[in-house]
Amino acid sequence: MAVESEHVTADVIEAMEFPDLSQRYGVRGVPKIVINETTEFVGALPEAEYLAYVQKAVEGSQ
Amino acid sequence: MGQISDADRETIQNLFAESLTGDVEIVMFTERESLIIIPGKEPCEMCAQTQELLEEVASLSEKVTLTVHELSSAREQAFALGISRVPAFVFEGAARGRVRFFGIPAGYEFSALIGDLIDTSTGTTDLSAETRDFLSTLTEDINIKVFTTPT
Numbered sequence: 532m533a534v535e536s537e538h539v540t541a542d543v544i545e546a547m548e549f550p551d552l553s554q555r556y557g558v559r560g561v562p563k564i565v566i567n568e569t570t571e572f573v574g575a576l577p578e579a580e581y582l583a584y585v586q587k588a589v590e591g592s593q
Numbered sequence: 594m595g596q597i598s599d600a601d602r603e604t605i606q607n608l609f610a611e612s613l614t615g616d617v618e619i620v621m622f623t624e625r626e627s628l629i630i631i632p633g634k635e636p637c638e639m640c641a642q643t644q645e646l647l648e649e650v651a652s653l654s655e656k657v658t659l660t661v662h663e664l665s666s667a668r669e670q671a672f673a674l675g676i677s678r679v680p681a682f683v684f685e686g687a688a689r690g691r692v693r694f695f696g697i698p699a700g701y702e703f704s705a706l707i708g709d710l711i712d713t714s715t716g717t718t719d720l721s722a723e724t725r726d727f728l729s730t731l732t733e734d735i736n737i738k739v740f741t742t743p744t
Contacts, residue, residue, distance in 0.1 A: 532737065533690035534712040535720060536728040539735050540675070543705060545696025546740040548639055549678065553740060562701075563740040582724050589735060 532585070567592055596646040602653065605707060609654035613714040619647055619659045621682040622671050639697040643680035646697065650706070656714065684709060687716030700743035 533541040546553040546561060556565050564581075565571045570588035597605070623644055624637040644661060651659040664671055664679050674683055674693065681695045692713070698706040712718050720728075 532718075532720065532724070532728060532735075533692045534688040534709070534716065534718050535690070535725060536731055537689040538731040538733065539690035539728070539737065541690070541692045541737045541739065543692065543694045543698070543702060543739050543741060545639075545698070545702065546742050548696035556738065556740065558740045561740055561742050565738040565740075567736055578721055578724060582721075582727060585735065585737070586727060589731070589733070592733065 595649050596642065597649045602649070605650070606653045608707070608711070609657070612711045613654055613656045615687045615714045615716065616656050616658070617684050617686040617710055617714045619651060619657065619682055619710075620674070620685055621647055621659060621661045622664045622667065622676050622679050623661055624664055624679045637679050640680045643682075643697045646699075646703075647682060650710070657710065684713040686713035688713045689716070697743070700741075702741050702743065705741075 533539040544552060546558050546563075552558075556563065556571070560573045562575060563571065563573045564584070566585055566588035569591055570584050572584055576584075595602075621644060623640040626636065626641070647659050651657045662670060664676075671677065671681075674691070676683075676693065676695075678695055680697065681693060683691055683693050692709050694702070694706065696702075
């Protein structure tokens, strides 16, 4: 998504190396995805479901 | 012995030869090992290993280059990219947005790195039409954090 849109920044974070971030975002399982600090889920999802979470995060911030 | 096995090296080299269309610069921020121990400051355990891994990746195609900055002497540039921790790196190429990696991209993350590097080179992805349509309607910035572990 970050390749396709100038509005998207994606951060890939190695959870073990940055325990403070893992703790702040409550990472207990990976991959854990946090969108706009508000919407989150754990696990690799099919693209359509992933998109639904991103849409939810965007709608939530408007 | 490098970070990437000989078999993987060959696979990636072939993949890069087939897939890379535009140049990609990997911009890395690191911290050199210090002989002075500063109380309360953790040394960067994975910086040297991450740099070695990225050097190996960059050696697999002439389209890929690596630039390494010391975080303490490139604060402005790091700040502009939203980087305040090390090791971290970004790809500069044909991507419209930005992907930042924090920590060593080993294990599962390594394949994400290779995939993202190729996408940054071509400026395209295999996302569905539905996802692309949604992305084209965006007017505000979105940040997506993906937490991973090496295993």
